[in-house]
Amino acid sequence: MTPSRTRRVVIAPDSFKGSATAQEAASAIADGWRSVRADDDLVLAPQADGGEGTLDALEASNPGSFRRSAGPVTGPDGRAVPGEWLELADGTAVVEMAQMAGLPLMQTLDALGATARGLGEVIRAAIDSGARRLLIGIGGSASTDAGLPMLDAIGDRIPPPDGALVLTDVTAPLLGPRGAAAVFGPQKGASARDVAALEERLRRAAVRLGGDPDEPGAGAAGGVGFALSTWGATLTSGAAFIAEATHLSTLMDGCDVLLTGEGRFDHQSLTGKVVGSILSAARERSITAGAIVGAAAEPPPCWHVALADLAGSAQAAIADPRRWLIEAGRAAASGLGTVDQDPRSGRTPTVVA
Structure with missing residues (x-):
């Protein structure tokens, strides 16, 4: 043979x-x-696709990068958790939502109460540190809050000089049967009644923020993709970006x-x-x-x-x-x-x- x-x-x-x-x-x-x-x-x-492991994948493929601490930030259920980001050699700050606001950090699932505020606190810390560019991975989230607490935490800061790129792991729109509440709410503990309440929350946020709720990825991370888009960030496929970055x-x-x-x-x-x-x-x-x-x-x-x-x-x-x-x-x-x-x-x- x-x-x-x-x-x-x-x-x-x-x-x-x-x-x-x-x-x-x-x-x-x-x-x-x-x-x-x-x-x-x-x-x-x-x-990785913008969710858990994004920092690891980019750290491994970028010699000279190092982790930086944002100190204690708001976890998805309100308890303080350590926040961090990855600083690349060119001054880019990589932030991974799963690190400080991911679903596994919840002691008990709470679809209506979970918050993305901690993501905004880390973004704020990275900008204040002088980051030239932001890469923000938003997969693996616990919340469906339309990203409003995140924007509150960012405050009056604008994207850094070289912009902000959001790495999404889904192409879902914000609203409707393929949107953030209907598709991902049950995974985060939402009942049928909760899904309806979350949909209404997202609808009100769309009216408040403007923007395009039908943009692919707007429904990522319970509407965080939509909120970051209205803030001035660009949404892109996290899997494709990481694949390119890791050659x-x-x-x-x-x-x-x-x-x-x-x-x-x-x-x-x-x-x-x-x-x-x-x-x-x-x-x-x-x-x-x-x-x-x-x-x-x-x-x-x-x-x-x-x-x-x-x-x-x-x-x-x-x-x-x-x-x-x-x-x-x-x-x-x-x-x-x-x-x-x-x-x-x-x-x-x-x-x-």
């Missing part, structure tokens, strides 16, 4: 929220792959297999998040693609494995994520490691539909 040739494998997951950072996930997946195919060339490229496109050149992943795959995963963006890039390049997920509400459109299935339950997977990420890496190596992409072979690569 002819041995399979050496593969170049790029491992580019998002974080598995609440259980493993993107770097930890990439490392564990790589360990599992190597246990099956030790000679393959593995490239680790942890990703993912270059890493994909000559790649045989592209592996991505996240904690939970559902229909939102294909609307601006890391997994959807990477699978789209794989399709465009006809690269064999695979997804390793914590759990799947619906099957990803490619080869995939869920940690919950390997471990027997989501709880078991969360309790020992490294173990099951290693097992998933082994499964990926067995399932994808010998797929031949050479069109002359007559075999079809595993790509997204």
Whole structure:
């Protein structure tokens, strides 16, 4: 039997929220792959989409960057939490909403009471420190407050000289059945009655602030995307920005297999998040693609494995994520490691539909 040739494998997951950072996930997946195919060339490229892990991804790809403290700021449930931002060598300040106002920081879900004020306090501190530019990741939020408390905290400050870029993880508008309250409110603990109240809150904010509530990403972070847009910031895809900043496109050149992943795959995963963006890039390049997920509400459109299935339950997977990420890496190596992409072979690569 002819041995399979050496593969170049790029491992580019998002974080598995609440259980493993993107770097930890990439490392564990790589360990599992190597246990099956030790000679393959593995490239680790942890990703983010503006949510949890954005600071980590940009810090790793920007030598000379360092963390700066904003001191205690208002957490999403009103308790004080440490605030920080990442200062890049060119004077850019990177702020990650999940760091100080993320959903996991809530002791108890409170869709109506959660606040984004802490994000504004960190932005204010970064501007006051002399930041030349702002990158603001707003994924993973706990609040649906239209960003009004955030704007109050920013006060009369304007975007810095080189502008403010908002990294969004969704393309949702502010209002309506695809908007911030209807789609994301239930994830933050909102009942049907709460969703209606939140929708009205967002509608009033739209009237007060002006702007375009239909702009893609306006509904990100419970309306924070909309509020920052009216403040003068520009909204953009966080996944695409991080991919470019970490040189993912270059890493994909000559790649045989592209592996991505996240904690939970559902229909939102294909609307601006890391997994959807990477699978789209794989399709465009006809690269064999695979997804390793914590759990799947619906099957990803490619080869995939869920940690919950390997471990027997989501709880078991969360309790020992490294173990099951290693097992998933082994499964990926067995399932994808010998797929031949050479069109002359007559075999079809595993790509997204």
